Amino acid sequence: MSDTAQITTSALTIGYTHKGVTNTVAKDLELALNAGEFVCLLGPNGAGKSTLIRTLAGMQKPLSGSIQLQGKDFSDIAPRERARMVSVVLTETFPSGMMDAYTLVSLGRHPYSGWLGGLNSNDRERIDWAFNAVGAEALATRQVAELSDGERQKVSIARALAQESKVMLLDEPTAFLDLPRRVELMSILRNLAHREQMGLLLSTHDLDLALRFADRIWIVNEDGSIQQGYPEALALEGTLERVFANENLDWDAELGSFRAHPTPCLNVYMHGKGIHYAWTKRALERLGFGITDAQGKAAFSIEITQANDCGNWAVQYKDEQPIFTEIRVLIDWIQAQDWSR
Amino acid sequence: MSPSSADRSSTRHRILFGLLPLAIIALAITSACFGSVSLSPISVIKAITGASDLNPVHQQIILDFRLPRILTSMLAGAALATAGLMMQTVFRNPLADPFVLGVNSGASLGVALVLLALAPAGMSLIDGLSTSGQLIIVLASTGGAAATLFLVLILSRRVDIMSVLIIGLMISYTVGALVSILMFFSMAERLQSFLNWSFGDYGNVSWSQMQIFGPAIFLGLFVSVLFVKPLDALLLGERYAESVGTQTRKVRFFVLLGASLLAGTVTGFCGPIGFLGIAAPHLSRHLFQTSRHSVLIPASICIGALLSLASDFVARGPGLDFVLPLNAITALVGAPVIIAALIKQRNLKRLF
Numbered sequence: 205m206s207d208t209a210q211i212t213t214s215a216l217t218i219g220y221t222h223k224g225v226t227n228t229v230a231k232d233l234e235l236a237l238n239a240g241e242f243v244c245l246l247g248p249n250g251a252g253k254s255t256l257i258r259t260l261a262g263m264q265k266p267l268s269g270s271i272q273l274q275g276k277d278f279s280d281i282a283p284r285e286r287a288r289m290v291s292v293v294l295t296e297t298f299p300s301g302m303m304d305a306y307t308l309v310s311l312g313r314h315p316y317s318g319w320l321g322g323l324n325s326n327d328r329e330r331i332d333w334a335f336n337a338v339g340a341e342a343l344a345t346r347q348v349a350e351l352s353d354g355e356r357q358k359v360s361i362a363r364a365l366a367q368e369s370k371v372m373l374l375d376e377p378t379a380f381l382d383l384p385r386r387v388e389l390m391s392i393l394r395n396l397a398h399r400e401q402m403g404l405l406l407s408t409h410d411l412d413l414a415l416r417f418a419d420r421i422w423i424v425n426e427d428g429s430i431q432q433g434y435p436e437a438l439a440l441e442g443t444l445e446r447v448f449a450n451e452n453l454d455w456d457a458e459l460g461s462f463r464a465h466p467t468p469c470l471n472v473y474m475h476g477k478g479i480h481y482a483w484t485k486r487a488l489e490r491l492g493f494g495i496t497d498a499q500g501k502a503a504f505s506i507e508i509t510q511a512n513d514c515g516n517w518a519v520q521y522k523d524e525q526p527i528f529t530e531i532r533v534l535i536d537w538i539q540a541q542d543w544s545r
Numbered sequence: 546m547s548p549s550s551a552d553r554s555s556t557r558h559r560i561l562f563g564l565l566p567l568a569i570i571a572l573a574i575t576s577a578c579f580g581s582v583s584l585s586p587i588s589v590i591k592a593i594t595g596a597s598d599l600n601p602v603h604q605q606i607i608l609d610f611r612l613p614r615i616l617t618s619m620l621a622g623a624a625l626a627t628a629g630l631m632m633q634t635v636f637r638n639p640l641a642d643p644f645v646l647g648v649n650s651g652a653s654l655g656v657a658l659v660l661l662a663l664a665p666a667g668m669s670l671i672d673g674l675s676t677s678g679q680l681i682i683v684l685a686s687t688g689g690a691a692a693t694l695f696l697v698l699i700l701s702r703r704v705d706i707m708s709v710l711i712i713g714l715m716i717s718y719t720v721g722a723l724v725s726i727l728m729f730f731s732m733a734e735r736l737q738s739f740l741n742w743s744f745g746d747y748g749n750v751s752w753s754q755m756q757i758f759g760p761a762i763f764l765g766l767f768v769s770v771l772f773v774k775p776l777d778a779l780l781l782g783e784r785y786a787e788s789v790g791t792q793t794r795k796v797r798f799f800v801l802l803g804a805s806l807l808a809g810t811v812t813g814f815c816g817p818i819g820f821l822g823i824a825a826p827h828l829s830r831h832l833f834q835t836s837r838h839s840v841l842i843p844a845s846i847c848i849g850a851l852l853s854l855a856s857d858f859v860a861r862g863p864g865l866d867f868v869l870p871l872n873a874i875t876a877l878v879g880a881p882v883i884i885a886a887l888i889k890q891r892n893l894k895r896l897f
């Protein structure tokens with residue numbers, strides 16, 4: 205990973221001024237987005253993620269402080285030159301009538317083309333490359349209006365890629381996508397950052413995916429400061445827990461995710477390993493049980509063994525010792541018991 | 546990426562751009578044959594080429610009356626269609642027309658002031674709308690259009706594009722209300738001459754007025770061609786447009802100015818001509834299956850000119866001895882065109 209900073213900010217304060225009233229969203233930001241780095245911007249709703257993205261993209265003026273793009277002050281860069289340095293993927297939708305995906309992506313070549321917007325062979329090569337990079341070659345001739353959400357998002361990223369910029373800012377590109385599509389998009393973006401030495405900043409609500417894919421994470425705190433760090437470091441330091449956890453959510457430091465917690469009233473002792481163990485644990489947590497290491501305090505215990513990809517659950521509950529070979533039957537059994545006794 | 550589809554659409558474009566001018570020329574010549582005296586296409590061509598063996602009266606009818614009218618109708622149609630296209634793109638609204646900024650009602654107010662307020666106060670220019678009277682009407686309507694446009698642009702300097710649209714509409718209503726009040730206090734024969742103006746007519750542009758009308762329209766069309774690329778970018782919305790380097794405020798200002806110059810000039814010389822400005826851009830998108838302005842602007846110019854010629858041809862009722870209101874015909878031609886295009890595409894999102 206190269207350390208050349210693509211965007212740096214110094215004493216940057218962002219927010220809005222409306223009717224003379226200034227609403228500061230975040231202040232004194234000292235941020236750096238490096239080439240070859242995939243950064244996820246996390247933070248609670250309304251913390252100012254979109255404001256930061258828009259400010260870094262030059263769509264909104266900072267309240268104070270400055271932004272440097274590749275060492276040049278932002279305000280000294282002409283719009284056309286800036287468009288060659290920064291591209292964006294926004295939450296707003298494209299008006300899409302009578303436009304095929306190829307035409308849409310080709311609009312990303314505007315910072316390079318002549319006054320009529322005609323494409324030369326270099327432009328066409330770059331457009332083809334952009335479609336390839338997001339795996340959307342098959343979509344080129346489709347009408348934008350007829351694309352699914354996931355396909356439209358890919359085309360939207362291809363449009364930004366066509367701009368051939370070293371920095372890409374994405375505002376919640378994974379919203380409205382199903383999980384497999386989100387994972388696919390995140391890995392496409394990370395690979396692009398690494399392979400093309402681009403600085404990618406992506407705002408998201410998806411903490412779990414951000415922790416898995418991001419090279420670094422920026423977290424917007426409630427007080428408007430932004431903390432930067434490696435995902436694992438932020439988890440171990442307890443930063444994630446502090447920012448996101450509340451009385452209804454527990455941070456599971458081992459899983460690296462949050463879970464809603466009805467406080468468990470009964471504990472289960474579990475022994476075993478592998479995926480059958482993991483999913484049994486999830487089932488028990490979903491049913492409202494806690495997991496304990498002390499066999500003495502447990503309401504019942506489960507011994508999980510695994511053979512030829514098949515699970516075997518040996519339960520010890522009072523005097524009963526039922527054995528299950530399917531998790532479905534185990535869950536039915538647990539739900540059939542009267543645990544209030 | 547898929548050359549076959551790109552080739553298919555450019556073949557379609559080539560065929561259409563070959564056929565449309567032919568259709569325009571054919572319709573223009575046909576239109577020149579009909580009128581108070583029916584003439585053969587041969588005499589029309591002879592008159593234009595200046596052949597000496599033509600009846601001088603016929604030559605004069607064609608050169609001094611029918612030709613300016615046909616030229617006016619083509620230029621007006623092209624102007625309104627291009628202005629409508631630019632307005633629809635800038636406002637991202639399929640119902641926007643060349644007059645959304647109130648150019649039309651501004652012109653009406655100017656004319657109403659002259660015909661309804663000043664004329665009764667002593668100016669005798671209404672009798673048959675003499676040449677100088679016609680010129681005053683042109684000045685009044687262009688002036689009214691320019692004043693309204695100026696007001697809307699000043700008020701819209703610091704607001705977003707949707708607000709510009711609404712401010713334009715509100716100014717239109719306000720100015721329209723003033724016209725109503727003027728009409729309320731006017732005598733019947735004054736009202737009739739105002740009404741005649743509001744029907745729209747391509748027959749009032751003489752060769753000498755064409756020296757202003759023509760260049761003004763060409764200037765407006767030239768502006769539209771200059772902004773082909775930023776207009777394409779604006780299809781993405783203002784934010785995306787800015788992200789690819791478009792200076793949206795500057796573009797917005799000049800495009801609105803250019804479109805209003807086109808619309809205002811046409812209204813000034815021909816009266817308020819409705820529907821061509823909405824119908825022609827939609828028909829262009831539908832026929833050319835694209836949203837790229839490098840195609841849509843020439844397409845709108847051709848289709849606007851064609852629709853306009855056709856409307857004028859029908860309005861003059863070939864073989865009949867009366868002239869229908871041009872505005873009624875453009876609506877009768879325009880509205881079904883829009884409805885047909887919508888039904889064919891099944892929803893607006895795919896068309897616009």
